[in-house]
Amino acid sequence: MPSNATSIESPPDGSGMPSGSASAVVNRTPWQILWLKLERNRVAMAAMWLLVLLYALAVFADFISPYSYDAQDAKRSFHPPHLLGRIHVVDEQGNWGRPFVYGSKLANVYDKEYSEDRSAKYPIRLLAEGSEYRLLWFIPMKTHLFGVDEPARLYLFGGDQFGRDILSRILYGGRISLSVGIVGIAISTSIGMLVGGIAGYFGGAVDFGLMRLVELILALPSLYLILVLRQSFGANMSSTQLYLIIILILSFIGWASIARVIRGMVLSIKEQEYVIAAQALGFSRMWIVLRHILPNTLSFVIVTATLSVPFYILGEVALSFLGVGVQEPEASWGNMLQAAQNLRYLTDYSWILTPGVFIFLAVMAWNVFGDGLRDAADPRTER
Amino acid sequence: MKTFLLRRFLAIVPLILAVTFITQVLLIASPGDYFSTLSESPSMTPERLEFLRAKYHLDTENVFIRYWYWLSGVLTGDFGYSFKYQTSVWSLIGDRILNTLLLAVGALLISWGLAIPLGILSAVKKDSIVDRLAGGLSFVGLSIPSVFFSLLMVLFAAKTGLFPVGGLHDQVYWDFMTPWQKFVDVIWHLFLPATVLGTIGMAQYMRQMRAEMIETLSQDYIRTAKAKGLSLRTVLFRHALGNAINPLITLFGFSFAYLLSGAFITEFVFAWPGMGRLTVDALIIKDEPLVMASIVMVTVMLVAGNLLADILLAAVDPRIRLE
8 A cells, every 4th residue: 555645754766865965865755756666667658658649649630630530532442551652752763852642543443453643743741731620629720740732642541431541530530539548537537436435434334335336337248238328328419429428338337346446445544543533623524535535545546547548448449349339420440440340341451450550559558558657656666 | 165156146136137127227218119110111000019019018118117027027937039030039049158158268268278378487487588578468468459359360361261251150061061070160260269369368367377476486385395306397387386376267257257248349350159249239229138138148157257266266275165
């Protein structure tokens, strides 16, 4: 059990501390110690920066992506990725220049084979003009990070069956798939802490009832419960409603395990002297739970929350992949993979699997970062 | 042991009642029922619709009445008929359960078969290249989404032709196969989906096995055994393994729960005729008797998995007595 949030006299890590002179002793809060330990874990730091990058890509999706997530182009269905050898730096005369692409011709309509139309070059422009959007949801802008001039179209990661740019859809989809984890964990952690705190501190019938509910939720195979819950909301809903419902359902499943552990921690914390002091001062029970007991579980909660973000990301992916989550034309990493259920699409246009790489990266980064956080928060590791 | 088993079996009853009741509540809460989709068909008159709804007790919104109709049927051993397939739900679910169990067992064999040796190896050669590689591999296994992994495997199967891209067995020659050929054919079809699920599960067990083994190897009695001059093999397998493996057996119960949920997506992608696909389809068209029976079966399988883990643990660890 990590100690509570008071500063301690001498840092237990003892690293780089000049010994002897009393003035050199730095008081560090447990959070500072945690950060120092985390900073030394290079793998965890790399994971953290990868997460920062992924979330930044999602936040600035409309600026970074060359097209909107629903910008179709029926004549360029399953356009192959430009990144696979279709970006040139040397032109026909053998001169080196800025990267450019050729326009593409549909060589075989049935197999969707595209050949390069060498009659015109389209340089890849930085800060190109494109469709309108609102940066950070309020600044109207038309400039995109990069793009090519019409009539050519840039498909760095390839196009899907409607000729939409997969890169743009991945970036927009990241907004949904990545935020589900953060919002979901915020909701379920709050519920879990509250329920666990109340059950542990109040005890008696309240405790019994709440814990049976927790056991019931944990006893069910989660995906079955998620699907039954999802079906109870019906099918016809706006994308915002669906997004909220997915988060609510996942949080409803997720709070139970947190509540159970918090309850166990509260049972031991409530016997400590400062809690008895608070009781003697006449604070209400809710106040003691919220103000004095729950803050003490915080380091555990943060680690658990970090490690369970993947559950929410994967939950959204699963629901959307099964067709009951985020609906077209809205993009999410799960519903983008739906097209790959068609065996011909999967084998002939394998680049439609690219969103899977992003899911993998995000989940892996959260796992590695959470693991590092756990090691750093563990007072037994003194590295 | 007997009282333990009896108590555990009795504990299943309230759990199943609660689970099915919640499912019933949620089914009623969802808009429409199975016959709402049929009402658009021209051959369906309002009278006929009303008759069908009354026949299957869909004409009341009262949860308790609906639940009672279902429960009274179940108590007499009648789980009802599927609306869609018009046959008893057992004839539908029976095969599906076996298929899901087959997939789960295959996945367990692969994950345990890999996790235990790899875990021991990385514990013995702690901080070596092997340990680091295995650690990296376990993070990959822990993080790779089953959707993505399954699709990659289907792609692999389709591109190389080494494995079938889906299904339980060959569709064309199945009827002409000898029992042995049938067995081989099913294993061949099972291999990729079981590998996907097994690899994902493997990561967790391997990490656990490694941690337990490192802990055990630092114990005094291991040092004594080494000091006596026992070979490394004897120390590892006769003295350390038995103590290190106990927490893994507890994980077995969880892994079963995970497999039932995790198998869902894998079954979907590989067109494996298991419980997952059947339940999703039944849920989407609101085939209520089928949904209820599936939920009951999944819950029973889950509880059985946990029970099996407890019994195994008691069998392996003489300190544990089930009472």
